[in-house]
Amino acid sequence: HDSSPTICALPLKYVSLVTLAVQNAALSIVMHYSRVSTPPHLAYSPAAAVLTNELLKGSISFVIALGRVRDAADTPEIFSPDCWKLSIPAILYVVQNSLQFVAISNLPVASFQVAYQMKILTTAAFSVALLRRKLSSTKWLSLFFLAIGVGIVQIQTAATFSHPAPREVPVGSAHESAPHVHIMSPLKGFGAVTAACFTSGLAGVYFEMVLKNSKADLWVRNVQLSLFSLLPALLPILYAPSLPDSNGFLSDLFRNFGAWAWATVSIQVIGGLVTAVVIKYSDNILKGFATSLSIIISFLASVVLFDFRITPSFIIGASTVLAATWMYNQPAGQEPRVISQVMNG
């Protein structure tokens, strides 16, 4: 049954939430490093990464979809009459995945991660608007605290993580080039991250709506999503000016596409697949809470494993996140009392 599948006796719902949390942390670090570690003339094409991501994700989803229908003696219905519905989240996700590259290349990891927490609020807003989910003022207040709390925790988590990484360049790789200055444009970065928060909320909730309002298989929906992504992902590639020393279409597209670029794309593919599972078996708002809590857990693990020091800002941020989670989960009847308790201290 789709409602409660398990992996090694663990509910898929929780396995996917935890996996997504770990994936989120890894992605921003690897992606940022993949962009800033090389001088501009050795950089890989973000458009190639966005396209590769969709091709891989779509193929994996297709294989899973095929595997699932074999016993039912049927074929997955990829070109179903309502498949066009996926074109909307597909375009939004391609835009979002492209904006993410702009944001991460123009902001320090910490600022990017903090600003990206705004998607907790846009996701809630779109859940209310499109899924008619009812959120009390207590729940809104708790989401607001959640975003602030995660922001406070990440300011220092990211600062601690982002510095050692650049030393770990593979020896002898083409990326280990002469020192260079990576010029960032914070205004451009913040513009991109703000827009990405809106597409994240809208695309996620739209996908949830399509998924939960029909019986079609999750993996079929994912294939449809990837297929509709191909056109918007190809557009910037087809319109790109050709290189003066061109070696043919494919080799131009994948020029400088080294180990860090492949690592970035692989983590994105995993993220895309797990996000779909999370949206199916939980929902977009719960997804925000899971990633927030994991940030605290991974920081505490680093304290034990790597001798990180617990700082006052971590304690303040983590407490805010925990309080927000507790507050969000208060039973409906008790809300007015909880609000007055919070408001009056």
Ligand code: C5P
């Ligand atoms: O940050 P956010 O949760 O909005 O990121 C969602 C990511 O998951 C996007 O990169 C999107 O391309 C991917 N995704 C996917 N397939 C889905 C849902 C999301 O690849 N069904």
